[in-house]
Amino acid sequence: MSIAELQIGLESPPARLALAGTALFLDLDGTLATIAERPEDVRPDPRRTNLVERLLHGLDGRLAVVSGRSLEDIDHILEGRVTTVAAIHGLVRRDARGVVGEAAPHPALGQAAARLAEFAARDRDLLIEDKTLSLALHYRQAPHLAQPARELARAIADETGLTCQPGDMVVELRTPGASKGDSIRAFMTEPPFAGAMPVFLGDDLTDEHGFFAANTLGGYGVLVGPQRRTAARYRLPDVEAVLAWLEAAS
Numbered sequence: 001m002s003i004a005e006l007q008i009g010l011e012s013p014p015a016r017l018a019l020a021g022t023a024l025f026l027d028l029d030g031t032l033a034t035i036a037e038r039p040e041d042v043r044p045d046p047r048r049t050n051l052v053e054r055l056l057h058g059l060d061g062r063l064a065v066v067s068g069r070s071l072e073d074i075d076h077i078l079e080g081r082v083t084t085v086a087a088i089h090g091l092v093r094r095d096a097r098g099v100v101g102e103a104a105p106h107p108a109l110g111q112a113a114a115r116l117a118e119f120a121a122r123d124r125d126l127l128i129e130d131k132t133l134s135l136a137l138h139y140r141q142a143p144h145l146a147q148p149a150r151e152l153a154r155a156i157a158d159e160t161g162l163t164c165q166p167g168d169m170v171v172e173l174r175t176p177g178a179s180k181g182d183s184i185r186a187f188m189t190e191p192p193f194a195g196a197m198p199v200f201l202g203d204d205l206t207d208e209h210g211f212f213a214a215n216t217l218g219g220y221g222v223l224v225g226p227q228r229r230t231a232a233r234y235r236l237p238d239v240e241a242v243l244a245w246l247e248a249a250s
Contacts (some may be wrong), residue, residue, distance in 0.1 A: 197219045
């Protein structure tokens with residue numbers, strides 16, 4: 001799947017979500033939680049936690065979080081309510097039994113960390129997030145450095161074999177491996193998800209693989225945020241709209 005294959009998504013929101021027979025996959029930042037200036041500024045929220053608990057009950061456990069966050073971050077933000085999680089874009093996956101599988105770190109991550117740290121030293125508003133299997137360079141507070149940050153990440157990826165993954169005001173160098181779409185496909189072969197219709201909500205380019213997987217498995221994706229080229233079939237404008245849509249689910 002490439003950007004060239006994507007189409008301009010529909011303006012219309014999805015119909016009311018029917019929980020019976022649905023397998024729900026949710027991104028975290030920009031979907032369930034508003035994006036913050038710093039990743040650590042996203043904290044647990046009673047409304048979100050209560051909603052997740054209600055959805056898990058209504059879906060008979062067919063809910064998974066599929067996020068670029070680390071597993072530890074996801075558990076902290078969601079207060080440990082969701083067992084089934086794909087973290088670091090799919091490089092770490094915890095199934096419904098609580099069994100965790102993860103990729104081995106790429107040997108060039110240390111070299112990449114040193115290069116990124118040297119770059120980040122030029123501006124205190126640049127932030128490096130070390131997720132063990134990947135390194136994220138956040139430039140949300142230093143947007144004037146977006147282009148050189150992306151160029152550096154692409155150069156490191158070309159030299160080392162790491163995967164360069166751009167996102168919303170962030171560029172990530174990650175161990176090659178599973179995508180969010182791969183994680184959704186894997187979950188859909190396992191109980192309690194097998195046989196249900198997958199629905200995936202996400203906001204970023206990293207979520208396109210998830211939208212594509214949901215489509216090919218007979219479900220659909222929902223893009224959160226402004227309209228753009230996407231594999232998602234529907235769109236919701238922001239996190240508040242996502243929470244309201246999920247709260248109205250029957």
